[in-house]
Amino acid sequence: MEMSTAETTGSPETLRGLGRRFLGAPVRAQTYKNLLYLLLAFPLGIAYFVGLLTGGTIGVGLLLTWVGLPILLGTLAAAAAVAGFEAHLARRLVGVEAAVPAFLRDLDVREGIALPGDGFLAAVKRLVTAPSTWTAVVLLLAKFVFGLVSFVAVVTSASVTAALLAAPFVYDAPAETISFLGSAPSGAYTVGSWVVTTLPQALAVAAAGVVFLFVALNLLNALARFHALYTAKLLRIGNRP
Structure with missing residues (x-):
């Protein structure tokens, strides 16, 4: 059975929808939420890495004195709590539903101490065994x-x-002006290897900038959504409701 042209190339409505989505990137509020999500990832990523490395290294180093064990457990609990924060960011900024780790979902607040299960040992077991x-x-x-x-991308x-x-x-700025992304003789404005010396050339460069802006924003939106979906998928492993 032959497929219709609309089925093989996409319906006009679908193509129009994709076009509107592509061209609407600069004016959608979601785009700027995604950019915030991407920008927050850098300082948060450094903080997470340093925290895990420090807690893990100290905990393993002090295991023989038994002091290391609570440090390692505390590092795991902190990792679960921070992952819950990441799930919150994915929901609020990117709009991707992500479950919090099972250890957090089962927390019971008892006399000011949050313990899932029937006590401290049950809480530790839940923490360590939850995928x-x-x-x-x-x-x-x-x-x-x-x-x-x-x-780097942003x-x-x-x-x-x-x-x-x-x-x-x-x-046509003075020769003292520093060119972007390149150098040119006599202080001419350059973008990479493109030397701009006339207004028509400058307008062509600006037009390329508009196209680049639309492409970049859509790619950054895709990058943010990819990581939010990756977050949701990781936290879904072994995390049944």
Whole structure:
């Protein structure tokens, strides 16, 4: 049975919807929530990595004195709590539903002490045996890499966009003006290897900047959603309602 052209290439409504989504990126509030999510990933990723490395190293180093065990358990509990915060960020900023780790979901507040289960030992067992506790650790370690990638992506996109869009305003600036992303003789304005010396050239560069802006924002939206979905998938492992 042959498929229709609409089925193989996408319906006009679908294509129009994709076009509106692509062109609407700069004016959607969700775009700027996604950018905030990406920008927060860098400092948070560093904090998570340092915290896990410090807690894990000290805990393992002091295991022979038994002091290390509560440090390791505290590090695991903190990792679960922070993963719950990451699930909250994914929901509030990106709109992706992510479950908190099982250890947090089962917390019972008793006389000011939060314990899941029937006591301290049950709480420790729940913490150590819940798969979502360990996927939380993986998530926080991965956050460092994701934060670095996100920071580079956002800063590079902003820098390139600014350099391109600024061309009509600064292409004929004095020779002392520093060019963006490149160098050129006689202080001419450059973007990479593109030397801009006339207004038509500057307008063409700015037009390229507009196109780049739309592409960059849509790619950054996709990056934010990818990480939020990755967060949700990791925390879903072994974390049944």
